[in-house]
Amino acid sequence: MAVGGENGSTEPLSASVVGGSGFTGGELLRLLDGHPNFEIAQATSRSAENKTIGSVHPNLRGRTLRFSDPTDLESVDVLFAATPHGVSMERIDAFEDAADTVVDLSADFRLNTKEQYEQWYDGHSASEYLEKSVYALPERYREELPGADLIASGGCNATATILGLGPLFDSELLSGDEQIVVDVKVGSSEGGAGGGAASSHPERSGIVRPYAPTSHRHEAEIEQEFGISVSFTVHAVDMIRGASATCHVFPNGPVSKKDLWGAYRDSYAEEPFMRIASGGGGVYRYPEPKAVAGTNYGDVGFELDPANKRIVVFSAIDNMMKGSAGQAVHAANVALGLEETAGLEFQGLHPVGAP
Amino acid sequence: MAVGGENGSTEPLSASVVGGSGFTGGELLRLLDGHPNFEIAQATSRSAENKTIGSVHPNLRGRTLRFSDPTDLESVDVLFAATPHGVSMERIDAFEDAADTVVDLSADFRLNTKEQYEQWYDGHSASEYLEKSVYALPERYREELPGADLIASGGCNATATILGLGPLFDSELLSGDEQIVVDVKVGSSEGGAGGGAASSHPERSGIVRPYAPTSHRHEAEIEQEFGISVSFTVHAVDMIRGASATCHVFPNGPVSKKDLWGAYRDSYAEEPFMRIASGGGGVYRYPEPKAVAGTNYGDVGFELDPANKRIVVFSAIDNMMKGSAGQAVHAANVALGLEETAGLEFQGLHPVGAP
Amino acid sequence: MAVGGENGSTEPLSASVVGGSGFTGGELLRLLDGHPNFEIAQATSRSAENKTIGSVHPNLRGRTLRFSDPTDLESVDVLFAATPHGVSMERIDAFEDAADTVVDLSADFRLNTKEQYEQWYDGHSASEYLEKSVYALPERYREELPGADLIASGGCNATATILGLGPLFDSELLSGDEQIVVDVKVGSSEGGAGGGAASSHPERSGIVRPYAPTSHRHEAEIEQEFGISVSFTVHAVDMIRGASATCHVFPNGPVSKKDLWGAYRDSYAEEPFMRIASGGGGVYRYPEPKAVAGTNYGDVGFELDPANKRIVVFSAIDNMMKGSAGQAVHAANVALGLEETAGLEFQGLHPVGAP
Amino acid sequence: MAVGGENGSTEPLSASVVGGSGFTGGELLRLLDGHPNFEIAQATSRSAENKTIGSVHPNLRGRTLRFSDPTDLESVDVLFAATPHGVSMERIDAFEDAADTVVDLSADFRLNTKEQYEQWYDGHSASEYLEKSVYALPERYREELPGADLIASGGCNATATILGLGPLFDSELLSGDEQIVVDVKVGSSEGGAGGGAASSHPERSGIVRPYAPTSHRHEAEIEQEFGISVSFTVHAVDMIRGASATCHVFPNGPVSKKDLWGAYRDSYAEEPFMRIASGGGGVYRYPEPKAVAGTNYGDVGFELDPANKRIVVFSAIDNMMKGSAGQAVHAANVALGLEETAGLEFQGLHPVGAP
Incomplete structure (x- = not known):
């Protein structure tokens, strides 16, 4: 695994976003687009296939990368999955094959056991991954994240x-x-x-x-x-x-x-x-x-x-940042030995309307 | 006390609003303006004296009654006081002189004892009225309201x-x-x-x-x-x-x-x-x-x-209605033997924005 | 035609709303519900059939009239049609059979000629009604409204x-x-x-x-x-x-x-x-x-x-009132010789949020 | 004048913000805080003197620079003035003494002649600067900006x-x-x-x-x-x-x-x-x-x-960015030979509320 140094001077890591036309997918694309250590290799979307990411997310207007078929995954360093609950558990083997590190933003891998999961959700089809996954919040799992194969970004x-x-x-x-x-x-x-x-x-x-x-x-x-x-x-x-x-x-x-x-x-x-x-x-x-x-x-x-x-x-x-895509990128930074704040430097606005 | 009948066929009762340029004062004016049993005799405002009520409250555009000096009260059947906390206790004797029924929308007469009041607010200068006043909510004090001299509309x-x-x-x-x-x-x-x-x-x-x-x-x-x-x-x-x-x-x-x-x-x-x-x-x-x-x-x-x-x-x-001016008019209706819902028939809107 | 007097003392007129689960349909129901001269005989809705009007429109919570099948119209004094553009022209004969006065809130009968209509919309299937219909705005067509069979409420x-x-x-x-x-x-x-x-x-x-x-x-x-x-x-x-x-x-x-x-x-x-x-x-x-x-x-x-x-x-x-349902009721009031402002007395609120 | 290179590798330039507690002043502070080529040397505010910039602007929470007295200016490379209209013309000599480059965000130096100015505003007390100042918009004055002493950021x-x-x-x-x-x-x-x-x-x-x-x-x-x-x-x-x-x-x-x-x-x-x-x-x-x-x-x-x-x-x-503080920083970048987009890379958000 090619790991970037703290100073960001090494070669960028390749990243993909599965489910990039939704809100959290778009947020991941925005963050990765401005991240000093990542390069977006692929963004997939079933509903927006072949559209540019800039035509779907107006803040990325002008960005010409096109959404591709989610079943045809490229090999990358990190794969971020921003698909609806239940999709990742079906595709987790393919995700793991495609990437050294998988960060999942759904609820599929947040709980530790099949019993817990099935108490709150429906059945789980890949429960063997539950105990392996690391909960993404670095404030609580900083020690467990480095080198993790599967990271589960928490619910907002x-x-x-x-x-x-x-x-x-x-x-x-x-x-x-x-x-x-x-x-x-x-x-x-x-x-x-x-x-x-x-x-x-x-x-x-x-x-x-x-x-x-x-x-x-x-x-x-x-x-x-x-x-x-x-x-x-x-x-x-x-x-x-x-x-x-x-x-x-x-x-x-x-x-x-x-x-x-x-x-x-x-x-x-x-x-x-x-x-x-x-x-x-x-x-x-x-x-x-x-x-x-x-x-x-x-x-x-x-x-x-x-x-x-x-x-x-x-x-x-911000439920889409600390509560989802930002947490995911933060966890990936920690997992891969990057500067923790890389790509997450935006300070917010004042004044600003309904966030 | 001239009391209107349930069918609203008798002569209207005269009403005044002290502090009519504020938000709850304006709401009282709106409600009294459309009330079948009340006639607005006076609206007072120190800051808007001589302005028309319609120039201050855009929903009353065209209404030409002018705000008058709050120290010069007319004699009315019902006086509604919508002044800041602490004002009514200073003026309560004048209010009682001017009207058979006083409905106060401030916090001044909501609590029963001086001790309670001074635990939460500053000193009380007319605490003898505290035990006489009736809390306005008809859902809880319907029996006590008829004939009450002083009614205290609750906090929203x-x-x-x-x-x-x-x-x-x-x-x-x-x-x-x-x-x-x-x-x-x-x-x-x-x-x-x-x-x-x-x-x-x-x-x-x-x-x-x-x-x-x-x-x-x-x-x-x-x-x-x-x-x-x-x-x-x-x-x-x-x-x-x-x-x-x-x-x-x-x-x-x-x-x-x-x-x-x-x-x-x-x-x-x-x-x-x-x-x-x-x-x-x-x-x-x-x-x-x-x-x-x-x-x-x-x-x-x-x-x-x-x-x-x-x-x-x-x-x-709605904090300005059930939580303030509407509660006050409802209580006045009950206190004076009017139809309970008189003047309060508006059903609300759908869809509607931030209320 | 049974016409109410200016004082509203005569028997109420029966009214129906076709397409009552939409926004303008709901607004019509609200206005007719509070109108001194109308009684709602029927409200139809295909999508909400059998639901109560109060479960669809939260401001009418508690009203138990149920939406009925729009193809089974009752005979009424006035029928208000609040259906999507193009529906009224298909059903206009049925509407006219069911009611002495039809007020249509769609674009179907606002223009005077088939040529005008087809320049801006698609084909018109009942263009013979175009020249008969009266544009609803009383400020401009007060003289033409009394006795009109078909009234077209204007675009907002x-x-x-x-x-x-x-x-x-x-x-x-x-x-x-x-x-x-x-x-x-x-x-x-x-x-x-x-x-x-x-x-x-x-x-x-x-x-x-x-x-x-x-x-x-x-x-x-x-x-x-x-x-x-x-x-x-x-x-x-x-x-x-x-x-x-x-x-x-x-x-x-x-x-x-x-x-x-x-x-x-x-x-x-x-x-x-x-x-x-x-x-x-x-x-x-x-x-x-x-x-x-x-x-x-x-x-x-x-x-x-x-x-x-x-x-x-x-x-x-307010696009739903003067720009649609209010205009329609105002026109109906004029057409039927009622008090012009009947049912439309609400003064609005101050302060109030996004209208 | 110490000018940073395009690659931002040279020593940072010092910058001050006069009037830093207002909205555009806060926006300047945010932009300069994240700018690779600037270092904030001073932020002044009369009303917030001695408060930290982070206590006034919640997006800068934790930033401990304190607002200082606006009459006591430090010597800097660039001074940004975000004061109300009319203040800069009174203080322009002091601003010019303190900084090589002055960027004014008020209306004081946007127009070219005293006649124009006085047609739209009141009298001008430093009209000799009017013809020297350069309008900030790089899309229209890119050629005139390099080396400008006084830059006037346009009205939003x-x-x-x-x-x-x-x-x-x-x-x-x-x-x-x-x-x-x-x-x-x-x-x-x-x-x-x-x-x-x-x-x-x-x-x-x-x-x-x-x-x-x-x-x-x-x-x-x-x-x-x-x-x-x-x-x-x-x-x-x-x-x-x-x-x-x-x-x-x-x-x-x-x-x-x-x-x-x-x-x-x-x-x-x-x-x-x-x-x-x-x-x-x-x-x-x-x-x-x-x-x-x-x-x-x-x-x-x-x-x-x-x-x-x-x-x-x-x-x-965004009136506070392209229409004010962002335009000012963009113009300063051009004037000083920096990368045009330095400090202005934020892509915006999707979705986002009232901007």
Whole structure:
């Protein structure tokens, strides 16, 4: 495997995107297009075969690479799969044949066991890969990623929650039997490019809509991560990119603001993509999706509610970046020994509209 | 007191709006303008004195009544006060002199005791009125409203929460010592007409912003109503009208879907402005602010989360209507023996944008 | 024909809505539901047959009338057809058999001749009705409407333009050979309930998108009305309801501001739904869709640009109301001798989001 | 003057931003922060003095440079002034003393003569600089920029219009006496960070609002560029970033689609930031602000309207980038012999909300 050095001076690695005409596929193409260490060798799409990537994704207007048939894969260093849930498990052998490293953005390889998977999804046709795959979040699996054959990029709502709660568990402020409510607000890009009546602009604009009151599948990833079931509810709101998780946590014993600062600093002070936004002045004093739109940042913050013995944790990401394609590229950077932030340097905009 | 009959055939009652150039004042003017039993005798505004109400509120374009000096009150049947918190307590004697019935939309008279008030707000200069005032929500105080001298319209976020949780307490599915998390999402009209940097369009658009992580003052009204402290967090989202309260409730014992339907039907089946939207098909199968925008409806719904022994209750209102001016007019209708729905018949729009 | 009196004291007229599950059909149901002189006898829908109107249109939640088969029409006083273009011409004989008065909201009967129609649309299968039909806008056809058998509700963009330019032609400030550019901005409800990729929330939000650079079919109605071809371009913007037409007019001779005020006052001073908003103070000093959202108002305003010898006319409507269902009900009111404003009294909201 | 080479290998140039807490100032800071050839030496702000740039601009969260007193300027290679109109003319001597190259983003130095300036603005206190300054747009002044002492970044609406119309004049399809109507739609960031009632979220959301019916000052720049007065009208719409100019042009003689393609290709085929989007398939087949949000691209497109002998030209930019800070950095790159696209590589996002 030809691995680029930290200074990006070696030959670029070849990359392909399977399922490149969807939203996360397009985001991968954008990131790889601007990445100093990757060269896009192939982008596939069944629905957009032979169209240029620039005619499908307006931000890539002028880019002339054409989508090719997904069944005819080129040999590459890294293959990113951005196909609907259930497709990757059918094609995983072909993916593995085509690439040294496979990064899958679907839910197919996020859980560790067939039992877990089948509790939340339908049957799994390639469950032998489940235990081999590494969950993509470098903030939690940095040690396991280098050299991984199969990386599973996390669910966006799970990612926001895991990043928000992680320091509480890592610091042992929580022991694993607490009451935790996670109230998530997400944008319309989570629904994908497909659309449907509920996603049409007249019906989807201006909403605060309960779309997963209970039993959202991303609960499975959170439970796998922390060994605890959380009370999870997802609302659709009027933005396009963005997932905001508000975690209402009831610790067993007393927790101080200083404990919280300690926990979050311990976990994130050295992380290139994690920022703590917790009180202080100004308009943007807590995490919010607008401040991370288009970036790979995860912003987290917290407050104490002594009257109710509650910790409130806020976590905001761009669901298509830190919650999907950005996480995937970040993990690939780590897996391949590249500069962690390579290709993910965009700082975001101010002001900016619905992210 | 000249009281209109249910058929609206008697002489109209005179009404005044103190503080008519603000958002809730304008909403009162709109409602009274279209009300079969009221005639607007006076609208006051310090900042817009001598301007026509139609030049301040574009929906009233062409209405030529002019705002007058708030210190020179006419004698009327009903006075609606839509002034900032703290003003009404200073002027309450003048209001009571001017009108048989005073409906106050501020926080000044919502709590029952000086102690409660001063725990959440600053000092109270007319606390003798606190125990006399009646909380406006007819769904909870219909018996106390007729003949009331002073009616206090509830806080919008408290109203959404109280309407959502009420049936659980009334039916004794909850006993008062449960864990309850209320996660609220509100629109920008809650900030009033004043504005400020955080409310400017470039900074306020497209947000999911924690604006009251803990200790929001509306908690006081909820605690007063149910005798229980709730864990309350408010987020600002990209809409103008609307408050959506998601209540995560952990009952002590088992609760079935049938219990829930029973509780909500018992409380709301006969209520003219309460609707149950709970599952079923279609896009709008749970309560959402968009479906009640401009109306006096309160939509409530619920789901069970057996894995976490949780009830999730959704409650959606238009914060300026059911959460403020509509609630006030509804209460006045009840207090004065008018048709309850008079002046509040607007059904809302479909489709419609950010409410 | 049983005609209601001006005071609404006589027996209600029966009305049906063919195509009631679409956006304009839903708007008709809302208006008829609140109309003092009409009773909804039937609502048909092929796609939503047997569903309640309240399950399809969330603002009518709780209304239990069920959609019926559109081929089985009941006999009514008035039939409103809100079907896609081309359907009414196929069914017009059945419509006329079922009702004394037919109001069609499609483009099928707006033009006077088969030649005109076929220049802009495809072939016409019932062209014998073209010369009989009356264009719905009471501001221009009040005299022709009473007793009309077939009324054609105008296109929304054409309506905004015709209301904006009408006074200039009526007052003879224009003679019919002037250069006129009309630049229109419209909301997403114009696309109907169907949706499609371009209408999905992620692609449709936040746009200023040229969707009809030239040759929009509504030009035909404008040309028919004034005998002049206008340069017409339509943009989709981020709202749901609303059409805003900016007319850039180059008169042959000098025109003063006083001439303009005279022309618009002559045309609209007595019109119940037309308002002149032209300069003056405040935020809403020109017409804008937000100020008429949900209402049947047409707001018009104007400015002179002496440097370029140009008149700029602004015209704003709610495309689903004045531009469609409201216009239809207004025309029916006039046709049947009812109070003109009956059922159309809603004043709109302030503040309010994307209309 | 120490000039960086095209490969960016030499020592970075020092840059300062005067007025760095406003919107365009923040955009400059973002661009310079990521620019391979610049190092931010100083950012000044009167209102935010001593605050970190990251606490004012949430996308720069974590950046610890503090705003300093604007009267105490450091010596730098390039000074960017992002102060309100009228400030730069008062301070131009100090700016010129502090820096080899001054790039001014206000209107103070865009026009060539005192007469022009005073026709559209108030008096000019440093008019001797007017003839020396170079208009920033490299697409039109690439030859004049290298070595310029004072560069004036164009007005956003003027920039969109000039980029849209330029090829028609350059190719001599227009001769300069044609009728041209320019109908512009802009986002709320044009109003700056200051705000005010009309800019508050409840009043500014969801609008199509005529805010400059006639006599917008950017007309002056267009007239200076092409020697022709255009009929110019600006509307505020619901986005934050973005200016979209629709130019309705009436050529004196016949013009074919081929002529248009030729003209636009001749002007823009080699331009790194200009893209032609004109028909073809897909949702984004014409220019729209959403497709250029956050980028320095200018997208232009066109259609012919033979029936009205009209050319319709669409031009879309991000008003804060190509229309302001991006244009300024682009011009500085050209002026200093750097790679033209340095620091301006961001491709934009898909999908993305209101830009």
